[in-house]
Amino acid sequence: MYDVAVIGAGPGGSTTARYLAKQGYQVCLIDKDRFPRDKPCGGGFSPRLVDEFPYLRKRQGDFLRGVCRVGVIHSSNQKTVLRGRADMAVALRTDFDNVLLESALEYGAEPKMGIRAKSLQIDANSVKVELTNGDHVTARAIVGADGSTSMVARETQLNAKWPSNHITACRVVEIPAKTRDIIERYSEELEYHFFANLGGLPGYGWIFPKLDTINIGLGIVGRYAKGLLRYFESFIKMLKRDGYIAKSAELNALKGALLPTGGTIAKSYSERCLLVGDSAGMVNPITGGGIAHAMVAGKIAAAILARNLENDALDDSDLGKYQTQWMAEFGKEIKSQLIVQKVFTGVFANTLFEIGARDSVLQDTVSAMMSEASAGRNDAYRLFGRFLYVCLREALTP
Secondary structure, three states: OOOEEEEEEHHHHHHHHHHHHOOOOEEEEEOOOOOOOOOOOOEEEEEOOHHHHHHHHHHHHHHHEEEEEEEEEEEOOOOEEEEEEEEEEOOOHHHHHHHHHHHHOOOEEEEEEEEOOOEEEEEOEEEEEEEOOOOOOEEEEEEEOOOOHHHHHHHHOOOOOOHHHEEEEEEEEEEEHHHHHHHHHOOOOOOEEEEEEEEHHHEEEEEEOOOOOEEEEEEEEEHOOHHHHHHHHHHHHHHOOOOOOOOOOOOOOOOOOOOOOOOOOOEEOOEEEEOOOHHOOOOOOOOOOHHHHHHHHHHHHHHHHHHHHHOOOOOOHHHHHHHHHHHHHHHHHHHHHHHHHHHHHOOOHHHHHHOOOOOOOHHHHHHHHHHHHOOOHHHHHHHHHHHHHHHHHHHOOO
């Protein structure tokens, strides 16, 4: 029997497995895909992530594909642009996730790749995970890091299904390009772009230039996402027309994804079980970014399990400290980001852009929030406080 079975080897799952295995626990890491594998995602995150997880520093040459320095945010009516300085690191998820997996395996986590976990049973002493190949895995505890459609969340009844207004459907493509061409289009500072509420629909489009690819995506809130492919094709036509990508750009590797952007679930733990990352909705509601939150949650989950495994204190009541700790780290920040999301997808969004265009501090603040370079749950209050200040300043200026 394993100490812990981790379902999903993305950033949250591999981080959890690494910290548990490093402490000597027997960990099984299960994923439906074989690595290296691609993951539909922008691949952007704060450069601070390498400081929070120092073991990544020696491997950053294996995954880092540039640091974008300037954020450009376009209003939905395409009349106003905010431009601010805020660093965002960019990577290919194929490389990044593989580095994280290798870091877990380095400490002895046992991989079961290319096998889907299809169901689980939890009893008083263990968790039994049934696999699609007919085998099963038994462990003292389980971690569900298996994404927005998490089997673990469903089987434990922690989250049966996301409401359609809490999920964002995305289409993503990584377009190969020559470095010289990327710099000509996005400058040496690798300007990254967000397009708010394209077509008047709640959501966003993005462009993340990297070393030799350009990542382009479009996400629309699930309730309004019917016809997403058609909207994505229109987005691409606009980008080609305006010179953001070459007219000959190939879009053969188009992929889809679902992101939980409506906030976290009410409870992320149950008997012998913790949920990490997208499975618990640990995603920035503004951008859909979840890499950093998943990794921080994975580190917390490992610490909680390591402490409780010693005494087999794995009941529902024993694991509540997990939620308390990740809420303190970033949960309240997600709540404030949800407020910003609702405001900037609302009827006054274009007006807010017009106000923001009059103040460089506001533009830097917005770019920092979009790039996840900012930190702290008070960002929303600072942002709206600055908007109020600018309005008063403009009104009182002769």
